[in-house]
Amino acid sequence: MKLNNAVIAITGAGGGLGQAMAEMLAAQGAKLALIDVNSEALNAxxxxVEKAGSQGRAYGCDITNEQQVEKTFSAIVSDFGVxxxxxxxxxxxxxxxxxxxxxGQVNKMSLAQFQSVLDVNVVGTFLCGREAASAMVASQSAGVIINISSVSRAGNIGQTNYSASKAAVATMAVTWGKELARFGIRTGAIAPGVVKTAMTEQMKPEAIARMEQAIPLKRMGSAEEMAQCVKFIFENDYFTARVLEIDGGIRI
Structure with missing residues (x-):
């Protein structure tokens, strides 16, 4: 896919990886539909996107709400045409x-704690993927859907909910690639390791040092490096139904 003038939607675009991906794609000439539950965060x-010389629109949306997701993707197609x-x-x-x-006292992870992560990470990914695929098929436009997984999809202590969700979004990308190829739709996922974000910057220096020592490359990844993987999937027309691991060599 050529990125120049392509219309690409990004969920969680208000900051972090989503923001870095939007900035990188805008520099390639893509037009961005920016989605986040926090409408104000989308302004930055x-x-x-505009500073990079491209066009974008902001859409406030709770991706766990089916009606909001349907309305948002309908608005994107109406605004951009494709x-x-x-x-x-x-x-x-x-x-x-x-x-x-x-x-002797047993405290259990609550269902609410487990379900909240599955609702956003799995249900939200399903709803947005479904609506994006539907829009592409309806307009007979070739397209690409990318899910963001994690190295934690292999299973990680203290992350029953998160690991389960990231395994799910990876397998959804593989499944969709096999189902949607006949419509000219490719899919993929990236599985980042530890990435430098606003959250990791709040950690104590000694905790960061211990974390980086566990990574063969001895450093955290950057949001820009994750964005490069997304760019590769979009541009390589023979890539589909696979997961790119971008983790500095760490294995959980």
Whole structure:
């Protein structure tokens, strides 16, 4: 896919990886439909898109709400005339152990804590992927759908909910690639390792040092490096139904 003038939607575009991806794609000439539950957070991303010389529109949307997602993707097609790509980037973490036992007292991860992560990371990805694919098929436009997974999809202590969700979005990308190829739609996922974000910058220096020592390349990845992987998937027309691991060599 040529990125120049392609219309690409990004969920979770208000900051972090979503913002970095939007800025990179805008520099390639793509037009961006920016989606986030926090409408105000989208203003900064929209400014970066425009500064890069491209066009963008902001859409406030709770991706766990089916009606809001349907309305948002309908508005995107109405505003831009077409949809060529989607990055399912929005996600949350609510880490915790399945069980904690102290002094004979057992504390369990609540269903609400588990379900909240599945709702955003899995249900939200499903709804946005479905609506994006539907829009592409309706307009007979070739397209690309990319899910953001994680190295944690292999399973990680304290992340029952998050690991399960990131395994799910990876397998959805593989499944969709096999189902949607006949419509000219390619899919893929990236599985980042530890990425330098506003969240990691708040960690204590000694915690960061321990984390980086566990990574063979001895550093965290950057948002820009994750964006480069997304660019590769969009531009390589023989890539589909696969997961790119971009983790500095770390294995959980």
């Amino acid at each position: 991303t929209l400014s970066l 949809l060529n790509g989607l990055i399912n980037n929005a996600g949350i973490m609510r880490d915790g152990m399945l069980l904690k036992v102290k002094d």
